Amino acid sequence: MTDATSTRFAPSGEPVRVWDIWVRLFHWSLVASISTAAVTGFILGAQYIALHIASGLIAMALVAARIVWGFLGPTHARFRDFLRKPAEILSHLTGGDTGRHLGHNPAGGLMMLGLMAVVGLLAHTGLAGLGGAMKTGPFLSLPYAIGEAGLELHEVLALLLLVMILAHVVAAILESRRSHENLARSMVTGIKESRPGDHPSHLARAYPRLALLVIAILAGAIAVSLRQNTHAPAFAPVVELDEIFAEECTACHLAYHPSLLSAVEWREIMGGLDEHFGEDASLDSETNARITEWLISHDASTAQTRPAHQFAGAREDPTGSITETRAWADLHESLSERTFFRAPIYSKSNCSACHADAETGWFSPFQIRISKETPR
Ligand code: HEC
Numbered sequence: 001m002t003d004a005t006s007t008r009f010a011p012s013g014e015p016v017r018v019w020d021i022w023v024r025l026f027h028w029s030l031v032a033s034i035s036t037a038a039v040t041g042f043i044l045g046a047q048y049i050a051l052h053i054a055s056g057l058i059a060m061a062l063v064a065a066r067i068v069w070g071f072l073g074p075t076h077a078r079f080r081d082f083l084r085k086p087a088e089i090l091s092h093l094t095g096g097d098t099g100r101h102l103g104h105n106p107a108g109g110l111m112m113l114g115l116m117a118v119v120g121l122l123a124h125t126g127l128a129g130l131g132g133a134m135k136t137g138p139f140l141s142l143p144y145a146i147g148e149a150g151l152e153l154h155e156v157l158a159l160l161l162l163v164m165i166l167a168h169v170v171a172a173i174l175e176s177r178r179s180h181e182n183l184a185r186s187m188v189t190g191i192k193e194s195r196p197g198d199h200p201s202h203l204a205r206a207y208p209r210l211a212l213l214v215i216a217i218l219a220g221a222i223a224v225s226l227r228q229n230t231h232a233p234a235f236a237p238v239v240e241l242d243e244i245f246a247e248e249c250t251a252c253h254l255a256y257h258p259s260l261l262s263a264v265e266w267r268e269i270m271g272g273l274d275e276h277f278g279e280d281a282s283l284d285s286e287t288n289a290r291i292t293e294w295l296i297s298h299d300a301s302t303a304q305t306r307p308a309h310q311f312a313g314a315r316e317d318p319t320g321s322i323t324e325t326r327a328w329a330d331l332h333e334s335l336s337e338r339t340f341f342r343a344p345i346y347s348k349s350n351c352s353a354c355h356a357d358a359e360t361g362w363f364s365p366f367q368i369r370i371s372k373e374t375p376r
């Protein structure tokens with residue numbers, strides 16, 4: 001067998017080590033981490049947020065390490081080996097380039113760059129969303145609107161990544177057929193067979209120790225900057241629940257945080273307490289006025305939380321209900337109706353049966369714990 005550094009001299013038919021162990025490990029670890037992020041993000045939902053974030057961060061770290069290896073790795077790991085000028089890519093795609101590339105061909109190299117860029121952007125938009133919209137992680141000082149925009153972009157990029165991965169797999173299958181070699185297998189074994197007419201490679205030596213050093217310095221710098229950013233207060237202090245509110249409004253259900261609804265909705269509720277969701281919850285007018293004032297002065301417009309933005313959107317006719325809003329239905333569409341009505345949950349309105357932080361008004365995805373069915 002011939003080493004990658006002597007590719008040019010390999011007699012045809014001779015096995016050549018094209019992909020070094022780090023390139024192969026990178027490739028398959030990226031497959032695993034992106035799959036985990038895709039399944040937790042698209043299918044499993046908010047309850048798996050911790051696993052989703054961990055797999056996304058691992059993917060980003062892998063890409064960062066691969067970039068370093070693209071400058072310090074052996075021949076075919078280098079960007080110089082596979083990033084080509086537009087004219088060469090075009091000529092490859094239109095069949096003008098007949099020789100075989102042992103490493104990534106020009107189109108494959110472009111895809112590789114695109115995939116790495118999208119993974120990097122996904123990690124950053126995800127962190128921006130987590131920071132701005134959920135006030136968690138390194139970017140928690142970002143404004144709420146930037147966080148929500150980050151999350152929307154994150155979703156679009158995630159779909160784009162899936163399409164690109166599909167294109168990458170299809171291209172690898174077609175190219176395997178065309179060139180009569182199993183490209184996926186060579187990404188496992190690292191070995192291809194040299195052939196007459198192969199493009200000569202620009203030979204390069206690998207510097208694994210230097211690469212490791214650069215990666216370690218990068219990792220250290222990131223760890224330090226994250227530490228500096230995350231110890232800001234994680235969340236605006238939750239208003240101490242008002243005493244009278246606590247006394248009058250928690251007899252039948254949890255204390256709904258005032259930030260969950262707009263002032264208009266609270267007025268609607270407080271004006272109709274004698275027919276409150278089928279119950280008579282009426283109060284004397286002085287207490288009513290006192291609670292109304294407190295609710296309104298802490299309504300959704302005063303909070304920077306996700307639910308405050310999600311549930312308070314102007315409704316044509318205020319009903320005072322959270323669970324009847326479109327936003328609430330959308331957030332909970334992954335749950336079956338039955339879940340809400342079994343013991344010990346009993347009602348959609350019983351937020352604290354599934355959200356450990358319900359009374360703070362925060363509803364962090366990290367705090368979702370669906371109460372288990374209690375045996376009779
Ligand atoms: C006599 C019992 C009772 C009292 C007292 C009461 N409520 Fe309710 N409330 C209900 C019932 C029943 C519902 C319907 C949801 C459910 O099944 O729990 C409800 C629903 C709500 C909802 C909507 C939740 C959703 O499903 O979207 C809000 C908001 C609310 N109450 C606020 C208040 C406030 C504010 C007070 C104090 C002024 C109060 N409630 C006092 C019985 C009561």
Ligand code: HEC
Nearest residue numbers: 044045046047307322331334340348349350351354363365
């Ligand atoms: C039966 C359990 C259950 C009940 C009851 C429940 N939720 Fe949820 N909620 C969930 C689950 C599970 C999710 C995550 C859904 C997903 O994305 O997969 C969720 C998601 C949310 C989110 C979005 C969290 C995020 O940032 O992704 C908000 C906000 C929320 N719920 C508010 C409420 C409010 C307000 C109530 C009460 C009026 C409520 N929920 C009642 C289970 C419940």
